[in-house]
Amino acid sequence: MTHPSPSSSQPLRVGVVGLGYAGTTHLTSFLGIPGVEVVALAGKETDRLASLGAAHQIPHLVEDWQDLVALPDVDVVSVATPNVLHAPVSLAALRAGKHVFCEKPLALTAAEAREMVDASRSANRVLEVAFNYRRRADVRFARSYIETEGIGRIYHARASWKRRAGIPGLRSWFTSPTLAGGGALIDLGPHVLDSLLYLMGEPRVVAVSAVTHGELGRAGYGAMNRQEQMASDTGLFEVEDLASALLRLEDGSSVAFEISWAGHTVDDEDISIELLGVDAGIRLFVPRYKTDDTLRIYRDQAGVNLTIAPEVHVAGSEHPTVIAEFVDIVRSGDWSGHHGEFALHRTEVLDACYRSAAEGREVVL
Ligand SMILES: NC(=O)c1ccc[n+]([C@@H]2O[C@H](COP(=O)([O-])OP(=O)(O)OC[C@H]3O[C@@H](n4cnc5c(N)ncnc54)[C@H](O)[C@@H]3O)[C@@H](O)[C@H]2O)c1
Incomplete structure (x- = not known):
């Protein structure tokens, strides 16, 4: 099933959760793609949150992932948190109609991973994992x-x-x-x-x-x-x-x-x-x-x-490549086969x- 893709005049708006190595790599990779805007950042390290926010003019800076997922002007949630949060953040984001780019491992258990794939399919949103x-x-x-x-x-x-x-x-x-x-x-x-x-x-x-x-x-x-x-x-x-x-x-x-x-x-x-x-x-x-x-x-x-x-x-680092491929998939509007299926089998x-x-x-x- 294909979906209308955001046109080049419509930026894809991304929120990144996590400010560590992975989160920073996601942030810079998304920022390097034309037509993509990072509009929100979440993380517990308040100084780093403020400095990254100022350096990249990011309008929404929040400490808790829940506040980022609740933002209506976010199209994509990028998950770069400790593993335990991959499933809760991704599930909430998918259920709120966002596309999700998640760090590896997809989840802690196969049961959690299955729930994520099911949520991605029923919300009809992309779920991709950072297999860089x-x-x-x-x-x-x-x-x-x-x-x-x-x-x-x-x-x-x-x-x-x-x-x-x-x-x-x-x-x-x-x-x-x-x-x-x-x-x-x-x-x-x-x-x-x-x-x-x-x-x-x-x-x-x-x-x-x-x-x-x-x-x-x-x-x-x-x-x-x-x-x-x-x-x-x-x-x-x-x-x-x-x-x-x-x-x-x-x-x-x-x-x-x-x-x-x-x-x-x-x-x-x-x-x-x-x-x-x-x-x-x-x-x-x-x-x-x-x-x-x-x-x-x-x-x-x-x-x-x-x-x-x-x-x-x-x-x-191949994060820029895998993130550019993710953005292409979201923009293509053809999301079949991009609901985390490969990552699910690895988690199993x-x-x-x-x-x-x-x-x-x-x-x-
Ligand atoms: N693909 C790769 O090559 C690669 C490389 C490194 C790490 N990773 C993965 O990336 C993930 C993060 O790793 P890291 O090394 O960046 O970890 P990290 O500990 O450096 O960073 C984790 C971030 O999550 C934030 N966080 C924690 N709880 C939060 C909450 N409730 N709300 C908002 N933010 C919260 C922390 O504030 C921190 O900024 C892990 O799953 C790891 O496996 C992948």
Whole structure:
């Protein structure tokens, strides 16, 4: 179903909730798009709220998200809050007739995520999630290589995001089960899973068997900020710093999936996705957010190993790209397939991983 799109003479009016890294990135990304106005900003840090508001001449500055969602002259609500607020803010915004651009993870649980997708469909408004990593040029190149050249049936993949000492705040909302919904898995897992499923052509995950550990965080080790590590006590860390899972996919293929914030291991941080196809393999390896030389393609040519190193340069943060795509979708008036469906499946998989780890058994989706 298509809808009248706002004409270029009608600005799209955005309200951003959250003033941290994500909120600021949303703000600057929306401000960079012609015909988009940021008319409202919400957040608890009053000084930062005032200074961002003044710097960008934002008329409505509020501390509570409810006051932003209630504004009639806001068309889009951009959600960049702690995870626990993603569902309540998005649901209220959708029910008030706004389009929603939400940070990852879509929600804390699959049940919440389903409610959000249902609300987006019944309000007939767009619900998109900030899956910026899939917009990296190397990930996009790998996808287009698979589509055009082919690597044969992908029978197994290995996907991970690993850090040596990368717990983002031992006492912040990131390590609170109620505010974050989990630890490393719900924080970094959505990006890895999203890029992986995108590369594989959106197969459904049908079963997961997962384990989680929180050894290093519980011992007060592994914070991104070493000062914090010195100050921390044991016993305050209630989420996992490592999760490992075997995912079974509907086509019989499998994925070894591992996410960790901390571990006594070599590299400081790396993201890795290896796709093993029957005709060729692809490996994306991104140590420390590297932007060049991150991709290899492996084939056999006449009995000789052929390694291809595509020269692809990644821009850096891909938030401006994913937000520009979101604005295009809203303006297109064709919102079918943009009600958070992809994000829902990712949330279902992560939710199933947590259940599997808690119950010590494979969980069928
Ligand atoms: N896509 C990415 O690459 C990426 C990167 C970083 C963070 N994130 C996600 O973005 C979200 C925010 O992360 P962050 O690092 O910016 O967090 P943060 O803690 O720095 O910022 C959270 C913001 O939410 C605001 N907030 C909290 N409660 C509120 C309320 N009741 N009303 C209004 N505002 C409220 C806070 O005032 C703060 O400004 C998280 O879900 C995180 O997972 C995504």
